[in-house]
Amino acid sequence: GSKLSSYTFKDNVLQEDINTSDYYIRENATLLMLVRNWELAGALHSMRSLEDRFNRNYHYDWVFMNDVPFTDEFIEATSAMASGNAYHVLIPSSDWDTPEWIDKDLYEKRLEVMNQTNVLYGGSKSYRNMCRFNSGFFFRQEILSNYDYYFRVEPEVEYFCDFPYDPFKVMREGGKNNGFVITLREYEETIPSLWEFVEEYIDIDDGRDIHMDSNSHKFITDDDIVGNNKAIYVSNNAYNMCHFWTNFEIGDLNFFRSDEYIRFFEFLDSKGGFYYERWGDAPIHSIAASLLLDKDEVVHFDELGYKHDPYYTCPSAYYMFLKQRCQCNASSETNLDLHTLSCLRRWWKHGSGKNFMRFTTS
Numbered sequence: 001g002s003k004l005s006s007y008t009f010k011d012n013v014l015q016e017d018i019n020t021s022d023y024y025i026r027e028n029a030t031l032l033m034l035v036r037n038w039e040l041a042g043a044l045h046s047m048r049s050l051e052d053r054f055n056r057n058y059h060y061d062w063v064f065m066n067d068v069p070f071t072d073e074f075i076e077a078t079s080a081m082a083s084g085n086a087y088h089v090l091i092p093s094s095d096w097d098t099p100e101w102i103d104k105d106l107y108e109k110r111l112e113v114m115n116q117t118n119v120l121y122g123g124s125k126s127y128r129n130m131c132r133f134n135s136g137f138f139f140r141q142e143i144l145s146n147y148d149y150y151f152r153v154e155p156e157v158e159y160f161c162d163f164p165y166d167p168f169k170v171m172r173e174g175g176k177n178n179g180f181v182i183t184l185r186e187y188e189e190t191i192p193s194l195w196e197f198v199e200e201y202i203d204i205d206d207g208r209d210i211h212m213d214s215n216s217h218k219f220i221t222d223d224d225i226v227g228n229n230k231a232i233y234v235s236n237n238a239y240n241m242c243h244f245w246t247n248f249e250i251g252d253l254n255f256f257r258s259d260e261y262i263r264f265f266e267f268l269d270s271k272g273g274f275y276y277e278r279w280g281d282a283p284i285h286s287i288a289a290s291l292l293l294d295k296d297e298v299v300h301f302d303e304l305g306y307k308h309d310p311y312y313t314c315p316s317a318y319y320m321f322l323k324q325r326c327q328c329n330a331s332s333e334t335n336l337d338l339h340t341l342s343c344l345r346r347w348w349k350h351g352s353g354k355n356f357m358r359f360t361t362s
């Protein structure tokens with residue numbers, strides 16, 4: 001087995017603790033990448049970064065998913081880069097393609113309008129299939145029935161720091177269902193009527209799946225806005241556009257597979273907004289987490305440096321920065337946490353701040 005170093009607090013002093021046990025019990029978890037064959041170089045870039053900063057000590061599996069068969073070259077290269085097992089699966093077309101009940105004329109009309117308005121991926125059909133797949137179908141793929149947790153990875157991302165812990169262990173030991181590193185505001189033009197439907201869903205649910213007293217709905221609604229972002233909030237009813245960026249996401253598959261989440265997804269999916277608008281999987285996951293989970297079930301991994309263009313996050317605690325051998329600039333304007341676009345301060349106020357447990361070793 002591999003030797004692991006981790007951090008622990010003793011008498012309130014952060015100390016390095018070398019775990020010298022002979023073996024390490026992994027969590028029931030996998031690294032997960034949805035990816036296209038032509039993105040091989042970017043996939044390897046992300047893999048190398050995550051392997052070096054985390055997985056080379058743990059050897060978690062990698063699962064790759066694609067809506068067309070992977071090429072031999074892709075399979076060979078990613079399997080070689082992985083320190084754990086690598087699996088490559090084909091997504092059935094019934095889980096990827098645009099469903100029959102979508103009104104084709106209306107869809108084409110909406111695509112054309114969005115295409116003319118500079119909305120990112122506004123005219124793309126494959127992007128819409130991808131967002132719907134990532135919202136309602138990735139967790140139902142057969143191979144994932146073997147796992148409890150997944151860590152979503154995308155091509156061309158970077159992890160700036162050594163991981164000071166196994167995030168899967170943080171998830172399980174802390175009873176977390178969803179973990180993020182970056183939170184920001186969504187482009188409103190992509191979800192003009194999403195919140196209307198969410199409100200309809202909240203009405204129908206009538207407290208069955210949604211527990212307003214313990215969830216983090218205040219994180220995504222606009223009760224007490226200050227500063228110059230006001231215009232962004234008020235124009236789309238009560239949703240403030242805050243969401244967790246899902247290109248980095250660590251989640252409990254059992255949450256997504258639950259009746260609660262499936263009911264939420266099926267209701268929204270039936271409205272057609274993944275196609276008639278351009279709903280992203282990030283606001284869908286985030287609204288679900290903020291409504292269906294207790295706030296303590298969501299965790300902000302604030303020690304992990306991460307970049308997905310055009311934004312990044314870099315640990316601001318200087319000791320951790322050095323200890324984790326980070327390569328990023330925490331004080332730069334491009335560190336999203338310092339930016340008005342970031343929802344992090346809102347998370348600190350309305351989400352969960354109970355993170356201390358992650359430093360304990362067992």
Ligand code: GDP
Pocket residue numbers: 033034035036039065066067068126127130153154155247
């Ligand atoms: P962005 O991060 O929103 O700019 O979108 P990306 O282009 O990075 O897509 C998000 C994720 O979905 C990435 O992991 C892509 O590799 C993957 N992806 C996007 N479109 C497709 C597609 O048509 N087929 C497959 N197999 N993967 C896709």
Ligand code: MN
Pocket residue numbers: 154155247308
């Ligand atoms: Mn991406």
